[in-house]
Amino acid sequence: YGKFGSNVLALKIGVPQERKAKVVEALRQNIAEVNDHLDTGIVATRFLFEVLCDNGLKDLAYKIINQRDFPSFGWWIEQGATVTWENWNGADSHNHPMFGGGIGWFYRDLAGLRLIEAGYRSFDVRPVIPAGLEWVNYTHDTTYGPISISWSCKNGEFAITCDVPVGATATIWVPFAGDLPKVKCNENIIAKGVRDGYALYKVKSGRYSFRSQM
Numbered sequence: 001y002g003k004f005g006s007n008v009l010a011l012k013i014g015v016p017q018e019r020k021a022k023v024v025e026a027l028r029q030n031i032a033e034v035n036d037h038l039d040t041g042i043v044a045t046r047f048l049f050e051v052l053c054d055n056g057l058k059d060l061a062y063k064i065i066n067q068r069d070f071p072s073f074g075w076w077i078e079q080g081a082t083v084t085w086e087n088w089n090g091a092d093s094h095n096h097p098m099f100g101g102g103i104g105w106f107y108r109d110l111a112g113l114r115l116i117e118a119g120y121r122s123f124d125v126r127p128v129i130p131a132g133l134e135w136v137n138y139t140h141d142t143t144y145g146p147i148s149i150s151w152s153c154k155n156g157e158f159a160i161t162c163d164v165p166v167g168a169t170a171t172i173w174v175p176f177a178g179d180l181p182k183v184k185c186n187e188n189i190i191a192k193g194v195r196d197g198y199a200l201y202k203v204k205s206g207r208y209s210f211r212s213q214m
Helices: 006-013 017-033 042-054 058-065 073-078 098-111
Strands: 113-117 122-125 135-142 145-154 157-164 169-175 193-195 198-203 206-213
Touching: 006 017, 006 042, 017 058, 042 058, 042 098, 058 098, 098 113, 098 135, 157 169, 169 206, 198 206
Parallel strands: 122 169
Antiparallel strands: 113 122, 135 145, 145 157, 157 206, 169 198, 193 198
16 A cells, blocks of 8 residues: 555555555565564554564564664654654654654553553553563553553563552453463452454452463
8 A cells, every 4th residue: 555654554444355455565675675663653653662563574564663773763862852743754843743643652552551441441461572671660540540551571480560449440461372271360250252362351340360371
């Protein structure tokens, strides 16, 4: 569908299933042509990182967000930026929110918090673990109280602790490799199923901790 974010938006909106793999590969090639940097505008940057994660390219998303040379968020930091700018090259406003949309990926995918029911009465915790990222801590205030997510992945062991506020319910997705019985929890909870390499646990309010082997 084209460069500069057109393939990103196509995948976000939805493409025919028989074309999807071809579009994902085209997007990967688009990014490779710019040496795994950003070449997207404000609209496609909003969805770039989550589209990569949703299509099996989580390590590439993490590589792009960690670039420190031009054009990248890291290059802005190297120039002394403390907020997002209007243009990658530093032209015009140095306090501009529009590229900040892509950073929503931090909580949607890296922390894994996804809204299911309005007000976070029901939500999923489905963390994405790219190679090289060892931990994430995130807290989100809701009308029911704070949701807290903390996970680490070191030496092949994954651990996650999640606080579910009173009145809310959550489905916690625990990544694992090997046998499901080896997933450990601080409560006597039985997994409701397995999907895409995750064990799914439906929980009510409380603090829950899980451990698994990756």
